Amino acid sequence: MLHYRLIAKKLFYILLFAVVSISGLRAQDGKALFQANCASCHNPIKQLTGPALQGVTSRVTDKALLHAWIKNNIAVLGTGNKYFNDLYVSFGKTPMNTFPNLSDAEIDAILNYVETYKAPTAAPADNGGGGTKDQENDNSLLYGVLTLILAVIMFVLLQVNSSLKKLSDDKEGIPAMEPIPFYRNKVYITFVVLILFVVGGYYVVQGAIGLGRTKNYQPEQPIFYSHKVHAGTNQISCLYCHGGAWESKHAGVPSLNICMNCHAAINEYKGEALHREDGTTVDGTAEIQKLYSYTGYDVKSGKYTEPGKSIEWVKIHNLPDHVYFNHSQHIRAGKVQCQTCHGNITEMSEVKQFAELSMGWCINCHRNSKIDFPDSTGAGNKFYSIYEKFHNDLKNGTIDSVTVEKIGGTECQKCHY
Amino acid sequence: MPTKKISIIALIMISVMIVISCNDVRRKPGRIYMPDMAYSRAYETYSVTAEQKEDLLKKQGAHYSNLPVPGTVRRGELFPFALMKDKEGDSTNYVASKLVKNPVTNLAPDQMIEAERLFLVNCAICHGSKLDGNGPLYKGGDGPYPAKPATLVGDAKYEAMPEGQMFYSVTYGKNKMGSYASQLDSRQRWMVIDYIKSKQAKPKPAVAGADSTAKK
Numbered sequence: 001m002l003h004y005r006l007i008a009k010k011l012f013y014i015l016l017f018a019v020v021s022i023s024g025l026r027a028q029d030g031k032a033l034f035q036a037n038c039a040s041c042h043n044p045i046k047q048l049t050g051p052a053l054q055g056v057t058s059r060v061t062d063k064a065l066l067h068a069w070i071k072n073n074i075a076v077l078g079t080g081n082k083y084f085n086d087l088y089v090s091f092g093k094t095p096m097n098t099f100p101n102l103s104d105a106e107i108d109a110i111l112n113y114v115e116t117y118k119a120p121t122a123a124p125a126d127n128g129g130g131g132t133k134d135q136e137n138d139n140s141l142l143y144g145v146l147t148l149i150l151a152v153i154m155f156v157l158l159q160v161n162s163s164l165k166k167l168s169d170d171k172e173g174i175p176a177m178e179p180i181p182f183y184r185n186k187v188y189i190t191f192v193v194l195i196l197f198v199v200g201g202y203y204v205v206q207g208a209i210g211l212g213r214t215k216n217y218q219p220e221q222p223i224f225y226s227h228k229v230h231a232g233t234n235q236i237s238c239l240y241c242h243g244g245a246w247e248s249k250h251a252g253v254p255s256l257n258i259c260m261n262c263h264a265a266i267n268e269y270k271g272e273a274l275h276r277e278d279g280t281t282v283d284g285t286a287e288i289q290k291l292y293s294y295t296g297y298d299v300k301s302g303k304y305t306e307p308g309k310s311i312e313w314v315k316i317h318n319l320p321d322h323v324y325f326n327h328s329q330h331i332r333a334g335k336v337q338c339q340t341c342h343g344n345i346t347e348m349s350e351v352k353q354f355a356e357l358s359m360g361w362c363i364n365c366h367r368n369s370k371i372d373f374p375d376s377t378g379a380g381n382k383f384y385s386i387y388e389k390f391h392n393d394l395k396n397g398t399i400d401s402v403t404v405e406k407i408g409g410t411e412c413q414k415c416h417y
Numbered sequence: 418m419p420t421k422k423i424s425i426i427a428l429i430m431i432s433v434m435i436v437i438s439c440n441d442v443r444r445k446p447g448r449i450y451m452p453d454m455a456y457s458r459a460y461e462t463y464s465v466t467a468e469q470k471e472d473l474l475k476k477q478g479a480h481y482s483n484l485p486v487p488g489t490v491r492r493g494e495l496f497p498f499a500l501m502k503d504k505e506g507d508s509t510n511y512v513a514s515k516l517v518k519n520p521v522t523n524l525a526p527d528q529m530i531e532a533e534r535l536f537l538v539n540c541a542i543c544h545g546s547k548l549d550g551n552g553p554l555y556k557g558g559d560g561p562y563p564a565k566p567a568t569l570v571g572d573a574k575y576e577a578m579p580e581g582q583m584f585y586s587v588t589y590g591k592n593k594m595g596s597y598a599s600q601l602d603s604r605q606r607w608m609v610i611d612y613i614k615s616k617q618a619k620p621k622p623a624v625a626g627a628d629s630t631a632k633k
Contacts, residue, residue, distance in 0.1 A: 035558060036572075039565030041592055046563045049592040093506030148429060183421075212449040218442055234561065235553040237538045243600055261595035262554065266561050277442040318446075321457045352443070 030113030033106055037099060044117035047302065048265060049094060051087065053114045059083075067107050072098045119270075218277065218352035219314040223294075224287045226274055232346035233271060238338045245327040245338070253313055256295045263291055267299050277350055316353050317342075324415045333381065334404075335372060340365075366409035373402040495520060495603045502589040510585070517581030519614075521607035532612035535605055539597060544569055548616050564593045569613050576617045583610045 041049035060066045060083070069076045069084060073096045076084050088095075102110075159182065182188050230236050239245060244252030269284025276282060292299060296306030319325050330336045339345060343354025355361060373390065374380035384390075387407065393399045399406075408414060449455045490497060500510040500517070524532060537546055543566035545552040550568035554560045569575050587606050590596040601609065 031558070035565050036568075039558070040567060041564065043563040048564045095508075144433070148433070152426070210447065212447075212451075212455055214443075214446045216441075216443045217446050219444055219446075234542075236542050239538045240542060240600070243538070255599060257595060257599055261597070262562065264595060265563050265593045270561065318455065320455045321459075322454060 029106075030109035030111075033102075034110050034113050037102065038110065041096070044114045045119060046265075046267075047300075050091060050096060054117060055115070057111055057115060066111075067104055070107055070110075071100055071102060074098060213356055213358055214316070214318065214353055215356045216352050217316055218350055219316065221314055221350070222311050223290045224274065224276070224282045224284075224350070226282075226284075226349045227345050227351055228347055228349045229269075229271060229274070229284075238345070245331050248328055249326045251327045256291075256308055256311070259291055260295055260297065263288055264297070264302070267292075274349060316351060317357065319357060322416055324417065333372075333383075334369070336369075362415070363410055366404040369404050370401045371404055371407060491602070495607070498584065498588060498603060500585060511582065511591075514581040514585035515579040517579075517584060519580045519584070519607050519611060521604055522611055524608060524611055524615075528608065529612065529615070532605075532608040535601060536609050536612050539600055540609065543594075548613065566594075570616050580607075580610050580614060583613070 038053070042051070042053050044054045045052050056066070057063075060069070065076070065081070073084070077088055230241075231238060241254040241258055242251040244250050267285075267288055269288060271284070274282035274284055291297075291311075294311050295308045296304050298305040330341075331338070341355045343352075345351065371384065372381040373384050373387075373394070374382060376395075384402070384407070387402070390399065390402050390406065394402070403409070485491070498517070500514050503510045541552055543552045543554050543562060544550055545555075545566070548568075548570040550566045550572070551557055552560075552566060554562040555566055558565075567575050584606060585591075586594065587597050587601070587610070588603075589598075597606065
């Protein structure tokens with residue numbers, strides 16, 4: 001008896017498992033089928049080229065009609081069905097593809113997936129970042145306070161010392177000198193003046209060098225465009241938007257149609273929380289709305305209803321006119337990574353100037369960077385084949401590599417002409 | 418004496434407080450020796466002065482993202498694509514584009530590498546570096562992009578699509594895909610299409626297997 005019960009129990013579990021896995025499979029199937037056939041134009045909860053599909057079974061209660069529509073919408077339109085004809089007109093008479101190969105079971109699986117679809121939940125916001133930076137600031141502050149305290153202690157001790165000396169002198173009958181207050185004491189005054197000179201001089205020199213240099217410049221932009229989200233999380237190539245960097249002197253700022261390549265469809269932000277430099281939270285969806293207000297795009301109809309106007313981004317990296325700089329020369333021929341000069345851009349929510357863009361900074365890199373000089377195997381940039389002397393030197397072992405400086409990269413006229 | 422000491426200590430404390438409360442976010446570019454040299458007197462995109470901006474944008478209606486003058490052709494450009502963009506609800510030119518042949522075929526190996534680079538930069542973000550329609554923006558439905566990008570390799574519809582029609586879609590946009598005419602010139606667009614066609618022509622057992630399960 002016990003035996004049978006055990007077997008029955010086992011059978012029950014096996015059956016349960018089978019049912020669960022089959023239904024899981026079907027849901028999975030529905031997703032795969034939906035993505036293979038429908039997802040180019042439809043999203044369960046968003047209007048794309050076609051309408052948002054969730055709730056379609058309650059909008060079209062006649063199941064046979066719905067199946068017929070999905071399989072061959074042109075035939076259904078031909079019958080003069082009012083609902084579908086109105087739909088067809090409201091979506092700009094864009095014809096839907098026909099799917100004669102889908103079976104009824106497959107369509108049911110797709111509909112089941114669509115009706116049970118839930119939007120992917122937002123990734124949990126990370127609360128890291130900035131922690132290490134604060135630590136550093138705290139340390140320097142600590143040292144500063146310690147120095148101050150030590151200085152005060154030293155000052156007090158010196159005062160105590162002089163008072164004690166005066167007392168002992170009084171006791172021993174040595175005639176006391178007229179006490180000099182510390183602010184008229186020449187040693188103190190010299191000391192303070194010296195410190196002021198050194199500290200003041202340091203800041204004056206730093207300020208003078210820093211004049212015209214805008215390192216760490218991080219202006220607020222008209223739209224909170226996060227390079228961290230675009231180039232970091234979503235792995236969009238830098239050249240997707242700044243394609244000019246490969247082709248020309250200027251990297252260029254993308255025109256609005258390039259934003260709208262993706263943002264015609266992506267109209268809300270659901271990633272981890274965005275923060276400005278001062279710590280306030282940014283509503284990503286509202287920032288995308290700002291883009292729409294510039295482009296005159298209407299999300300509901302998916303059309304451009306108003307004329308576009310330009311976004312006046314604030315230029316951060318500025319070189320004076322008497323400096324020639326060419327992006328393509330560095331990126332294409334020199335194979336320099338964007339990050340070398342622009343810093344870890346994939347981690348920047350708000351872009352700031354990473355490099356000094358000073359002449360010393362340029363020259364230093366030109367001295368250290370090796371060029372793509374053709375080696376004995378012939379690999380490398382063929383342009384440099386005319387530098388016969390360096391080829392011979394490399395062969396003789398006089399030099400082990402060729403830097404930008406060697407081919408004239410530190411000559412004045414290379415960049416100033 | 419004690420009041421003086423107190424005042425000195427207070428001064429030190431106040432200066433420390435000022436140093437602490439300083440924000441290290443630099444919102445202003447700072448001062449310069451010679452503004453005439455640092456900021457061009459000529460009109461330059463994004464580096465115009467406030468007065469220039471007023472003059473350019475407000476009075477003259479200048480717009481940095483203006484289209485090229487109608488009817489002009491860039492030097493070195495291929496013969497222009499004769500078909501215009503269809504009006505809404507019309508697909509005459511889209512259908513007609515099937516007959517247009519690719520003028521940039523038989524790419525040399527280095528041109529093919531360049532075509533691959535162009536594809537990876539501009540297309541792979543949605544269509545996937547394996548051309549499987551599953552780029553980082555879609556991520557199997559979990560990415561931010563709500564529409565499924567076309568499966569360029571492994572979907573019979575796109576494998577059979579004539580190159581002219583692909584060119585029409587890349588030039589003018591199709592469904593939710595935008596126009597790529599501003600990022601790729603016509604020669605580059607044809608190169609990318611030739612790259613896609615060369616990938617489609619290759620045998621691909623793994624992708625075909627995945628596709629057959631999906632269409633079961």
